[in-house]
Amino acid sequence: MSWTLSPADVFSASPVVPVMVVEDAADAVPLAKALAAGGITVFEVTLRSAAALDAISAIARELPEALVGAGTVLNVAQYDAAVAAGAKFVITPGFTPALLKHAKAGPVPLMPGIATPSEAMQALELGYTHLKFFPAEINGGAKALKALAGPLPQLRFCPTGGVSAANARDYLAVKSVMTVGGSWMLPAERVAAKDWDGITRLAADAVAAVKG
Known part of the structure; x- marks a missing residue:
């Protein structure tokens, strides 16, 4: 493994990771700066838009002290493209053995998504201990993660999918949960209006909500 940044470093950098869908690359830096002004300096830019890779490059260039990563990475080609764009980590909604084996030899850490104990065991077998639990609420939420911690105490999680201000602390109360991912602090209408102060x-x- 050649990772210089560990998955634990990423998960411990912030109690909440914003899941960012950037439709216009020009919004990337103002959006990231707005989040940083509010105390969040870890960003997951999802590859769900044509602007995503340009957004990652812009944030990596303009906010070098922040941790910007790529989300919704589905295959080896997207992992390589995200790394080339400047992503410091990669998060996936699920995984294939090919992708996990490729990332093991890659330069930045990958945190694979899992939804079941069997998937968690497969990821662990390939050497991955820091996982995304997705979609979290549909798959049992904090109670499911607490149950998983029994047979799989070595795993650490970032639950995403249905996480909100109302339930984030429930997730973080689970010992195996290091951080949570969500988009509730990034309502689409505020981004469209470029209401950066509102996003801050x-x-x-x-x-404040996740720290209690």
């Missing part, structure tokens, strides 16, 4: 306030509220 929502980011600060999100940090």
Whole structure:
């Protein structure tokens, strides 16, 4: 393994990771700066838009002290493209053995998504201990993660999917959960309106909510 940044470093960098869908690359840096002003400096830019890779490059260039990563990575080609764009980590909604084996030899850490104990065991067999639990709420939420911790105590999780200000602390109360992912601090209408001050306030509220 040649990772210089560990999955634990990523998961411990912030109690909440914003899941960012950037439709316009010009919004990437102002959006990231707005989140940073609210106390969030770890960003997951999902590869769900044509602007995603350009957004990652812009954030990596303009906010070098932040951790910007790529989400919704589905295959080896997307992993390589995200790394080339400047992503410092990669998160996936699920995994294939080919992708996990490729990332093991890659330069940045990958945190694979799992939804079942069998998937968690497969990821662990391939050497992955820091996982995304997705979609979290549909798959049993915090109670499911607490149950998984019994037979698989060595695993650590970032639950994403249905996580909100209302339940984030429930997840973080589970010993195996290091951080949570969500988009509640990034409502689409505020991004579209370029309401960066409003997003800063929502980011600060999100940090306060998860820290209690």
